Amino acid sequence: MQTSKDLQNQLRSIDRKSYPAYKSLRGSYQFPDFVLNIDHVQGDPFAAPSHISVSVQGQRAGFPDYCIRDELTRNALADYLTRRFYEQVGRFTFKAKGSGKSGLISVTHCGQEVLRRSACEVTEKGIISRFSVGFPANGRTINARELEKILFDYIPACVQKSFSYKNLDAGEVKSAIELAEDQAYIRAQLKERNLAAFVADSSILPRESGISQRPMKSSVPFTSPDSLRITMNLPHKGAVTGMGIKNGITLIVGGGYHGKSTLLNALELGVYNHIAGDGREYVITDETALKLRSEDGRFIKDVDISLFINDLPNKKDTHSFSTEDASGSTSQAAGIVEGMEAGSRVFLLDEDTSATNFMVRDAFMQRVVSPDKEPITPFLSRAQAIYEKAGISTILVAGSSGAFFHIADTVLQMDNYRPVDITEKAKKMCADFPLPDEPAKDFAMPESSRIMTVDKTKLPGRRDYRSGAVKNDGQQRLKVKVQGKDGFVLGKQTVDLRYIEQLTDTEQTAALGLLLKYAVEHLVDGKKTLGEIAEYLGAQLDKKGLSVFAEGGYIPGGYAIPRVQEIYSCLNRYRRG
Numbered sequence: 001m002q003t004s005k006d007l008q009n010q011l012r013s014i015d016r017k018s019y020p021a022y023k024s025l026r027g028s029y030q031f032p033d034f035v036l037n038i039d040h041v042q043g044d045p046f047a048a049p050s051h052i053s054v055s056v057q058g059q060r061a062g063f064p065d066y067c068i069r070d071e072l073t074r075n076a077l078a079d080y081l082t083r084r085f086y087e088q089v090g091r092f093t094f095k096a097k098g099s100g101k102s103g104l105i106s107v108t109h110c111g112q113e114v115l116r117r118s119a120c121e122v123t124e125k126g127i128i129s130r131f132s133v134g135f136p137a138n139g140r141t142i143n144a145r146e147l148e149k150i151l152f153d154y155i156p157a158c159v160q161k162s163f164s165y166k167n168l169d170a171g172e173v174k175s176a177i178e179l180a181e182d183q184a185y186i187r188a189q190l191k192e193r194n195l196a197a198f199v200a201d202s203s204i205l206p207r208e209s210g211i212s213q214r215p216m217k218s219s220v221p222f223t224s225p226d227s228l229r230i231t232m233n234l235p236h237k238g239a240v241t242g243m244g245i246k247n248g249i250t251l252i253v254g255g256g257y258h259g260k261s262t263l264l265n266a267l268e269l270g271v272y273n274h275i276a277g278d279g280r281e282y283v284i285t286d287e288t289a290l291k292l293r294s295e296d297g298r299f300i301k302d303v304d305i306s307l308f309i310n311d312l313p314n315k316k317d318t319h320s321f322s323t324e325d326a327s328g329s330t331s332q333a334a335g336i337v338e339g340m341e342a343g344s345r346v347f348l349l350d351e352d353t354s355a356t357n358f359m360v361r362d363a364f365m366q367r368v369v370s371p372d373k374e375p376i377t378p379f380l381s382r383a384q385a386i387y388e389k390a391g392i393s394t395i396l397v398a399g400s401s402g403a404f405f406h407i408a409d410t411v412l413q414m415d416n417y418r419p420v421d422i423t424e425k426a427k428k429m430c431a432d433f434p435l436p437d438e439p440a441k442d443f444a445m446p447e448s449s450r451i452m453t454v455d456k457t458k459l460p461g462r463r464d465y466r467s468g469a470v471k472n473d474g475q476q477r478l479k480v481k482v483q484g485k486d487g488f489v490l491g492k493q494t495v496d497l498r499y500i501e502q503l504t505d506t507e508q509t510a511a512l513g514l515l516l517k518y519a520v521e522h523l524v525d526g527k528k529t530l531g532e533i534a535e536y537l538g539a540q541l542d543k544k545g546l547s548v549f550a551e552g553g554y555i556p557g558g559y560a561i562p563r564v565q566e567i568y569s570c571l572n573r574y575r576r577g
Contacts, residue, residue: 004031008148015144019044022135022142033060034159036151039130039554044140045100049132051556054159058126062165067122067177074122075114076180079275080173082120083110085129085162092154096146101134103146105154108557112213112280113272113504114180118546119557127163130557175276178236183273185234186284193244196346196393197267197285198232199224200242204279205259205266206417215279220259225421228410232282240282243419247346247393249383251404251426254414260397261350263414267395268348268502271563286393289346290339290565291501293353294328298496299575304446307382308333308358311375319447324575328355329376334572336379337446340390341531342568347386349379350397360403381440383407389443406435450530454520454576477551478520480513482506488513490520493576500569507560511546512570514559518549519571530571538564 007029014021023041033056040051058068067077086107096103108119108131121128133155136146161167186198199205201224206216224243232240245267252260270285306318309330323330332355339347351359360380384407386392398404405411411426412419481489485506487497490513497503497512515537523533540548547555562570 001035002027002029004029004036004152007036007151011144011148011151014142017142019135019137019140019142022050031156033156033164036155039556042101042135045098045102045134045137047101049101049104049106049134051130052133052155053128053130053557054155054163056127056129056159056163058124061127061163063122063173064165067165067173068124072180072184073177075116076177076273077173078117078120078122078127079110079114080176081122081127081129081162082108082117083275084168085120085131085158086110088158088161089131089154092150092158095154096136096150098134098136098143098146099139100137102136102143103150104132104134105150106132106134108507110275111505112274112278113269114275115272115505115508115560116545117507117557117561118555118559119507121545129159129163130555132557179276179281180273182234182237182240183281183284186232186282187287189232190284190286193230194247195244195286196247196250196289196395197245197270198230198242198282199245199263199266199270200232200240200282201229203242203266203281203283205262205283207262207265213278215277220417223418225412225419227421227423228419242282245395246410248387248409249393249407250395250410250412251408252395252397252412252414252419253399253422256399259414259417260399261352262417263412263419264348264350264395264397269504271502272504286346287563288342288344288565289348290342290344291348292332292335292339293350293499293501294355294358295326295331295335295499296328298326298331298334298499299324299573300326300330300334301572302448302450303334303337303572304448305330305333305337307337307444307446308377308379309375310377310441313375329358331355332358332379336386337448338568338572339565340392340446341448342534342565344392344565346393346395348395351399351401352397354379360401377440380404380407382443385440385443390445402433403435406430448529448531451526452519452524452528452530452533452571453526454524478517480510480517482510482513485509490516490574493574495570495573495575497570497573500566503562503566505560507558508562508566511559511562512566514546514549515541515562515567516570516574520574520576530568534564534568534571537567 025038029036035055037053042050068074086109089105089107093105094103119130136143199222203222204215204219205222206219208214208216228243229241230244234240254260266280266283267285268291270283271287271289274280301322302320304319305321309318360378380403383394405426411423413422478491485503487495519533541561546559547553
């Protein structure tokens with residue numbers, strides 16, 4: 001390994017040369033407190049910035065054993081350190097001057113959720129931090145003196161203040177670790193106590209705005225109804241009271257703007273841990289919970305939606321249903337079946353974003369259109385069997401149809417952001433408003449062995465640089481272009497993830513692009529099922545992380561590991577699959 005002095009000499013030797021000379025810097029350099037790795041060098045000052053990483057040995061970082069004793073604590077520490085490093089780097093970015101992206105120092109900006117990210121990994125051996133730097137230039141001429149400032153002054157200062165335990169607030173570090181352990185305890189208790197979710201008293205659920213996930217100031221703190229209040233005795237915080245949402249069917253009702261959707265939104269993001277001060281630190285949902293909605297126009301391939309839709313007038317087979325342009329009802333039926341396949345134990349639905357004809361048929365409509373003329377068995381008629389026979393609970397927000405009161409095990413009325421348990425009252429009222437008898441067909445678990453296929457002759461192949469010909473020889477190299485949180489382009493195919501509402505970070509979308517690219521290039525063979533591919537990807541993520549899916553085994557910063565539910569959702573929306 002070269003030394004920092006070697007790097008300094010190399011910088012001085014290429015100063016004022018043409019920009020491509022920067023590529024000679026690739027490699028690892030031993031600094032006094034860390035190893036600096038120049039992993040990738042940008043082609044010019046206007047291109048995507050260069051990839052840099054620093055490695056700090058565990059002994060030098062000096063973190064106590066309680067911070068690194070297991071995966072949970074290491075992930076919590078990595079999240080804390082990423083946020084600290086981001087703050088420190090903010091003092092130096094663009095202080096070095098030049099053309100284009102010269103002087104940029106870019107570190108992952110974490111949101112309110114704690115995610116496993118490639119930006120920082122903590123192991124028993126030490127810490128690896130990955131970030132980007134815009135190598136300075138004047139025009140396209142190297143300005144090595146400005147890069148020397150970044151590599152020898154700015155980055156060492158940030159590393160020292162971010163990754164050395166003695167320079168951090170020990171109380172903050174301890175609080176971050178203990179919060180993660182308390183959250184994990186609640187998540188384990190959900191299974192022990194037959195709960196779908198827990199919402200602690202005094203939680204702040206409303207968000208600051210549509211573009212900010214910070215807690216809203218002066219909002220009404222959450223207070224559990226007495227009938228649903230339980231106590232969690234957490235390992236560090238001690239006794240915490242709150243609302244336990246039991247498995248089964250929970251209905252959330254109330255007037256407009258009283259907090260129904262706010263509660264549901266907190267529950268759908270309760271699959272992730274949240275940082276201290278978020279207000280939802282102790283809002284914990286079953287980690288497999290899946291938010292569902294209708295998606296007009298989505299792609300569906302070989303999904304058994306016969307649980308909900310049968311006897312179509314065009315005689316189309318709903319046991320293996322495919323369409324390039326789904327209706328609201330077929331898309332929602334497919335989403336539920338795909339969620340079952342993905343192993344979800346809780347479904348979250350909002351009547352406002354659901355297909356009305358999929359959710360319920362009122363008495364008048366049943367009289368006008370007889371059951372033998374209606375191919376849709378509504379969700380209302382299936383929800384109880386989905387819980388009793390498939391073990392999947394439902395939490396549903398309803399604002400217009402009273403039919404759902406008849407199937408609910410628990411009914412919550414939101415009143416000025418405070419939940420009121422009106423289950424008994426609702427059950428008594430149901431007797432005065434009976435549902436018409438419309439027996440559903442027998443429940444049968446959907447059957448699926450969907451084979452994921454790709455026409456590789458239509459994928460970009462490797463170019464023979466001697467002849468200029470493109471060869472489709474099974475060695476395709478697809479490119480991924482991330483389009484924010486809403487999706488990405490793989491090759492020429494757009495994967496639309498706008499309605500996957502539990503994706504909370506662009507870095508998760510970037511990781512899904514990487515995973516789908518790997519699946520198409522290495523796993524899709526006309527034999528493996530979609531489920532087998534999704535489970536393989538999820539298992540490899542848990543064991544080895546994202547680097548196993550990257551070309552050459554190198555992964556830069558800018559990726560966050562998604563749940564297996566989102567992996568399934570992504571594979572299901574790839575139109576070549």
